[in-house]
Amino acid sequence: MIEFKQLTKYYGELCALDHVDLTIERGQILGLLGPNGAGKTTAMRILTGYLDPTSGTINARGLSIEKDILKIKEIIGYLPESAPLYENMIVYDYLEYIAKMRGLNEAQSRKRLSELADACGLRENMHRPIHELSKGYKQRVGLAHAIMGDPEILVLDEPTTGLDPNQIVEIRNIIKDVGKEKTVILSTHILSEVEATCDRIVIINHGKIVADGSTEELKQSSKSEYSVNISLKNAEFDNINTELGKIEEIKEIESIGKNHGALSVRLSCHTDKDIRDLIYKRIKEQPWILVEMTRDIKSLEKIFGELTKGN
Amino acid sequence: MLKARNIAQIFKKEFSIYFISPIAYIVISIFLIVTGWFFFSTFFLYSQAELRNFFSLLPITFSFIIPAITMHLFSEELNSGSYETLLTLPVSIKDIITGKFLAALAFVAIMLLPTLSYPISVSFLGDLDWGPVLGGYLGAILLGGMFISIGLFTSGLTKNQIIALLTAIGICFALTLIENLLFFLPESMLGFFQQIGAGYHFRNISRGIIDSRDIIYFLSFIFIALYSADLVMQGKK
Numbered sequence: 001m002i003e004f005k006q007l008t009k010y011y012g013e014l015c016a017l018d019h020v021d022l023t024i025e026r027g028q029i030l031g032l033l034g035p036n037g038a039g040k041t042t043a044m045r046i047l048t049g050y051l052d053p054t055s056g057t058i059n060a061r062g063l064s065i066e067k068d069i070l071k072i073k074e075i076i077g078y079l080p081e082s083a084p085l086y087e088n089m090i091v092y093d094y095l096e097y098i099a100k101m102r103g104l105n106e107a108q109s110r111k112r113l114s115e116l117a118d119a120c121g122l123r124e125n126m127h128r129p130i131h132e133l134s135k136g137y138k139q140r141v142g143l144a145h146a147i148m149g150d151p152e153i154l155v156l157d158e159p160t161t162g163l164d165p166n167q168i169v170e171i172r173n174i175i176k177d178v179g180k181e182k183t184v185i186l187s188t189h190i191l192s193e194v195e196a197t198c199d200r201i202v203i204i205n206h207g208k209i210v211a212d213g214s215t216e217e218l219k220q221s222s223k224s225e226y227s228v229n230i231s232l233k234n235a236e237f238d239n240i241n242t243e244l245g246k247i248e249e250i251k252e253i254e255s256i257g258k259n260h261g262a263l264s265v266r267l268s269c270h271t272d273k274d275i276r277d278l279i280y281k282r283i284k285e286q287p288w289i290l291v292e293m294t295r296d297i298k299s300l301e302k303i304f305g306e307l308t309k310g311n
Numbered sequence: 312m313l314k315a316r317n318i319a320q321i322f323k324k325e326f327s328i329y330f331i332s333p334i335a336y337i338v339i340s341i342f343l344i345v346t347g348w349f350f351f352s353t354f355f356l357y358s359q360a361e362l363r364n365f366f367s368l369l370p371i372t373f374s375f376i377i378p379a380i381t382m383h384l385f386s387e388e389l390n391s392g393s394y395e396t397l398l399t400l401p402v403s404i405k406d407i408i409t410g411k412f413l414a415a416l417a418f419v420a421i422m423l424l425p426t427l428s429y430p431i432s433v434s435f436l437g438d439l440d441w442g443p444v445l446g447g448y449l450g451a452i453l454l455g456g457m458f459i460s461i462g463l464f465t466s467g468l469t470k471n472q473i474i475a476l477l478t479a480i481g482i483c484f485a486l487t488l489i490e491n492l493l494f495f496l497p498e499s500m501l502g503f504f505q506q507i508g509a510g511y512h513f514r515n516i517s518r519g520i521i522d523s524r525d526i527i528y529f530l531s532f533i534f535i536a537l538y539s540a541d542l543v544m545q546g547k548k
Contacts, residue, residue, distance in 0.1 A: 048399040052548040073401040080399070084392030086324075088331050100320045101400045145396065 001026055002047070002153065002183065006056035009042050009207075016042040018207040019056065024200075026152075029179040031198035032187040035308050039207040040187040041081060044155050047185075048078040060153065074102075077151035081158045083142030087131035091122060091141055094130060095148065102149035116144040120174065136167040143171065147178060154178055156186040160193060172197050191300045201300075205308040219297050226269055228276060231262040231292035232283070240265055244282055249275050262291050313409060317402045321410025322417070325384070329418050334383075339422050342376050346426060360437025362430055366447040366517040370487040370510050373451075373458050378479035380418055381462025382472045384411045385544070390470040404544045408537055412456075412463055419455040423448065442519035450516035453529035454509060458483045460536035467543045483509075 004022040008015075017039045024030050032040045045051040047058055049069045058065045060072050086094055095116065099109035117123045120140040125133060130141060139159065146154060159175065160168045175184060175197055188194060194201050195215050203211040203218075211218055232240065237255050240263070244253060249271040256264045269275055276295060283290050329335040350365040357364075388394035397407065430444045458479075465478040489508040493501055505511050509532075512525040 045395070050395050050398050050548070070401050070403060073399060076399070078396075078399045080392065080395045082392070084394075084396055086328070086393055087391065088328060089324075093327075097320065097324050098400070101317065101402065103316070103401075142396075 001061065002185075003059045004043070004047075004056070005059065007043065007046065007053050007058060008055045009039075009046060009051065010054045015207050017046075017053075020204075020207070020209060022202065022209065022212075024183060024185065026183055027179075027181065028200055029175070029184040029186070029198045031194035031201045032185060032204060033189075033191070033194060033201060033304060034187075034204035036189075038204045038308070040204055041157055042207075043204070044078070044157050044185065044187060047072075048076055048155055049073050050080075074149065075152045076155060077146035077149060077153070078155045079139075079142045079146040079157060079159055082161070083138050083145075085130050085138065085141060085145070088129065090127055090129055091133070092126045094141065095126075095144055098145050098148050104149075112148065116148065119147075120144045121170065135162045136164065139163060139167070139171065143174060152182055154182055154184045156184065158188055159186060160188065160190065168193075191304060195300060203304065203307050210307045211303070215300065218300065218303055227296045228267045228269060228279060229256070229264065229292070229294050229296060230267065230279070230283070230290065231259065231264045233262045233289040233291055235263055235286070235288040237263060237265070239286070240288075243286060244279065247275065247278055247282065249273070249278075264292075314403070314406055317406040318410045318413070321402070321407055322414045325411050325414035326417055329380075329414070334379075335418065338376060338379055339425075342372065342422055343425055345372055345376075347429075350429060354433075360433050360439045362433065362439075362444055362447060363517075365426070365429055366443075366450070367514070369447075369451055369517075370454060370513055371484075373454055374483035374487050375480060376422075377415075377419065377455060377458040378462045378465075378476050378483060381415050381459050381479065382466055382476040384415065384463055385466040385540075386470055386472040386475045389467075390472075404541055408463065408540050408544070412459060412533075412537060415459045415463070416452070416456055419459065420452065423451055423455075440519070443517060444519075446519040446521060447517040449521070450513045450525075453516070453526065454513050457509060457529050457532045457536070460533045460540070461486075464536045464540040464543065467540045486510075 002022075002024040004020050007017050007020040007022075009017040020039075020043065032043065034040050042051065046053050046065065047060070049065065049072065053065075061075065063072050065072060089097070092113065095113050096109055099112055104112055113126075117126055120143055122137070122140055122144060125137055130138065133141065139162075143156075143159070146156065154175075156175065160171050163171065172193070175186065178184060179197070186197070198215070200214055201211070201218055202209055241253050244250060244267065249269050250267050251270045252268040254266050254268075256266050258264070267279065274295070276293060280290070280293070346365060346368065349368050350362075353364060385394070388397060398404070430439060430441075433439050461482050462475070462479040465482070466472075466475040468478070469475050486507070486509040488510070490505055490510050493504060496504055506528075512528045515522055515525045
């Protein structure tokens with residue numbers, strides 16, 4: 001378990017983190033979201049011992065970052081943004097060096113390197129200098145570096161930026177695999193990534209937590225505004241407008257086109273209740289044929305945009 | 312607390328990095344050419360079997376060469392960001408500094424190794440007194456250590472290797488030449504400024520007189536510079 005307690009960090013006058021409280025349970029995959037400069041990287045850097053907080057503290061597995069940072073570093077694997085590595089070194093030498101730093105002996109490190117070469121798809125590139133590798137492979141070396149010591153907590157700062165779609169899927173699979181038993185904290189700008197991998201989302205803006213919950217919970221929290229899309233055959237838009245306009249909760253009705261003889265209409269609703277049954281009853285009273293009805297809850301993008309407005 | 316395992320790993324990596332890049336070979340070549348040329352160009356004029364000339368030039372050569380050896384130690388890592396990966400491994404800043412210092416010191420020792428051919432060849436020409444030679448090499452290691460600690464300190468100050476290099480050259484040069492500027496100073500301050508210069512202590516040792524005061528001078532200077540480097544790196548957190 002990781003606890004952020006009133007964590008604050010100033011860079012001179014600039015406040016990067018403002019009294020952040022956050023508890024992360026063991027085995028969670030947590031996605032940290034936020035616009036650039038929101039404080040995601042700062043929070044990760046404090047947890048991993050690269051920065052000291054201005055005030056507040058973090059406890060991880062009962063250890064505090066002030067007293068036991070070396071012990072915390074031992075149970076954390078960290079992949080910094082854009083995976084800065086020693087460019088001159090050969091992949092194998094670099095990973096061997098990391099293995100030794102993590103306290104593995106000769107035999108253990110050889111075994112672990114072989115495992116990681118397969119897990120991260122590095123087998124063919126083990127004997128090339130890091131600076132010759134493509135971005136995606138550097139990222140894999142970074143990931144191998146991060147999971148080298150079989151850490152309880154894995155911290156990944158924008159692990160998939162700059163990768164091609166196939167590589168993104170591969171890296172995500174590795175993260176999910178690791179996340180089965182471990183606590184994973186990952187930051188990203190890519191919202192579909194959090195939806196695909198994370199159990200829990202924390203949105204940070206201006207150094208403060210502005211939202212916290214699962215993808216579903218976040219979407220639910222803004223369900224008072226949603227739209228229902230219906231497709232009707234045998235109907236005219238004017239008729240629909242007058243009949244359905246009688247429902248109070250529907251704010252706006254607009255036509256979004258005709259498809260195979262069916263008219264598609266978007267109904268913007270403003271209510272906490274699900275009014276699809278109400279709409280259905282109205283439609284049933286008419287000679288219309290309903291071919292499709294879907295409720296469109298706001299996308300994560302929209303929620304993110306609203307919460308981090310004014311940036 | 313210093314951890315021997317971590318220091319050993321950092322030492323190993325830093326030391327091998329010297330020889331992966333061409334810098335090591337270039338620096339060693341320049342060092343040998345410069346010292347060899349200045350030593351042998353006047354050696355036969357004196358017709359004396361001693362290495363005084365070689366050692367008297369060493370502080371000046373070191374003030375240029377050693378900053379070139381140390382400039383990348385922190386600057387490069389700060390610039391590329393690999394310092395972040397390094398610091399988030401289970402190591403302390405003191406481990407990192409000690410490991411890097413020892414790696415550079417070992418490199419300087421390697422660089423000095425070929426110059427052992429000078430005393431050996433001189434000993435064939437005449438009756439060489441080995442005392443000053445041994446003292447000279449001991450002094451060279453201590454002086455090297457002192458300049459390395461200065462270079463390490465300036466390298467921690469900036470992401471820019473050139474700035475680190477020039478700052479370190481400036482400090483090392485000043486410490487070497489300070490005694491040549493003594494006649495500008497009032498008499499009351501003479502003693503202090505003579506004692507603070509590196510040249511004075513190095514000359515004492517390279518005469519073959521091993522005085523604890525000189526050794527303490529070098530060791531305490533190294534300690535203070537490394538401690539300052541530690542403070543600088545802590546301050547970045």
